[in-house]
Amino acid sequence: MSTRLESQEQLAADISVTGVGMTRFSNEDERSLLELLTVAADRALKDAAASSESIDSLHVGNAAAEAFNGQSGLSNALASQMGITDADTKRIENTSASGASAFLDAVDAIRAGSSETALIVGGEKMSAADTATSTEIISRITHDTEYAQGVTLPSFAGLAADRYLRTYDADREDLAQVNVKNHANAAQNPYAQFNKQVTVNDVLESPAVASPLRLYDCCPTSDGAAAAVITANGGSVQIAACESAVGTHAVADRSDPLMIESVRQAGKSAYTIADVMPSDLDVACIHDAFSILEWLEVEELGLAEYGEAWRLTVDGTTARNGEFPINPGGGLKARGHPLGATGISQIVELVWQLRGDAPNNRAVDGAELGLAINVAGFGNSSVCTILRGDFT
């Protein structure tokens, strides 16, 4: 880790995001995965005022195109579709953090001097797979021994939620507020899968999934794509840090089941490189694949003490108009969670917020420093990105 830190502190500040774009997320997009990627990529290029010809490297974030869509060779197919030539092309897979891992891959390509202008495109079309296939693929993200015991990602989340609610002062209604908040934000976001608000009662009355979690505590399966253009040559949103960490694969191997070490480590590295404190942040996109994860990650990132994150939800601190808005775009819960797109869609949202591009009804006023955390599986690895708006 010391190697990374020493060598990257100077470098990170010189790389910026010059353009972003995404498709609307949904669960029934009629476009192919390749079409979704192309739409998002075209929007990011247009936003960056960049041409396909200017792209030195193409980093595609995608979890399971072969299994979900019978699509192979995604990066070359996209390059061809977009007229990208004379570039390094590859796909990056890191399950539900494929998007942020692709973003980190692009940052490294620029740090390496291998690329001056990189295009990152993340996407997934999950609706194309039958439920048995997608359930199996997603369940197999867990460690073999836990998979063999029938533990799935929702059940890990259910166990963690149960323990959190027993250990700390929060109750089931408080946890529902995470989803109420994120749905309220998504209701103002035309790119979100769900544009409807929900109430605490809606959450509590939704079908049980993994006790105490119910359907409205869980992200949906989604279709969608998001893209970003980054460059070493200046831009209005700086990449202050982009750092990853790997955690224990088997949840049973963790000293405390409420701790997600990879989130803590990735966050710690990112703060060091960006030279900021958690309290400096103005806005964050947190990987809320399940409601409980928003609290656990907020605590691991030092944004609240252990056992205290729930208060920030309940007292409105993390609402869009609160002191420290979390998931102003609706989060994975309500914006949607097309696996490979999610990490990039967090970047897209932060860039919109930092540039002041978000419309009034969902803008975070005066945001200058934003954080995104994208998590693979139930914390198998994590990528933390800190972006800084440059208003000088």
Added chain:
Amino acid sequence: MSTRLESQEQLAADISVTGVGMTRFSNEDERSLLELLTVAADRALKDAAASSESIDSLHVGNAAAEAFNGQSGLSNALASQMGITDADTKRIENTSASGASAFLDAVDAIRAGSSETALIVGGEKMSAADTATSTEIISRITHDTEYAQGVTLPSFAGLAADRYLRTYDADREDLAQVNVKNHANAAQNPYAQFNKQVTVNDVLESPAVASPLRLYDCCPTSDGAAAAVITANGGSVQIAACESAVGTHAVADRSDPLMIESVRQAGKSAYTIADVMPSDLDVACIHDAFSILEWLEVEELGLAEYGEAWRLTVDGTTARNGEFPINPGGGLKARGHPLGATGISQIVELVWQLRGDAPNNRAVDGAELGLAINVAGFGNSSVCTILRGDFT
């Protein structure tokens, strides 16, 4: 491209391969994909005298674990299996060039200063998939329009072979010599899938696949893994260059169906960065997924004039004891082609040859400079690596 060249010329020479290892390739390995990867990785670490703890980044090359094996999150699973913590972990997919793309990804991580010691592990377990699944996944590497017309990778190769034999002075028997040579090399390689020699007659009498190509002109489906450790801190085999290029996806869009632009471009960049001429090379690993590809790539890499590569096979130049041995390990044809492993297995073979580790019956005497070319699909993109043995 100029960006890459300028910034990388100095950097490349400082990165070296310090350890390599692989499993035997076969078409019926009983070990799981994860076990195969672990065995290869352990061998590379042992060869490098490195520990899991020293690894700063893990780059897994794999084409289709979800579809072939129902295995998700390969990079985190491998990290956990090997006790790798405090590292960046990701999987790189670039169809049949996933291995070399992962190698390039690692080189970039070191160039970026993000990693001092990187472990690259490529693998595939193709025997686990039913034929319909694997055929579909591999067929979908081609461009959508060509896939829709029923053109597959073997039929592209058949069309190219037919045209080559009609255009130039080579005949069908000459082409069979590629396979005879590669099988003869594999017969001495305990890691190869096929240890049997074949004759020209065996090739010509094998079942037709895509006229004029027959079964023995085509690589098999394979199980296996290969791994390498690279570092910025010196070692006996330098990475003189590792460069990629993307080509046209649809073969119909190419000005000449016998030209594979991505191979030419990747080779050209690699020669420039390594500051070598094709004639300086002592040995090469060429992506012979089909016999005809060995000739086409030899020509694109400037190792023979267009229409002349066949003479190097027929006159014995490219035999193991010839002036310029090609595929001393047996190539994709006879060593086998587990998609994600192939690019790394080429690196493994070159390192063994450059260090003088290959046993007498398959050593290339005095080899100091070796090239590997790994191709995605039918030239959709390519990665060219040049390694230099350091005997100073």
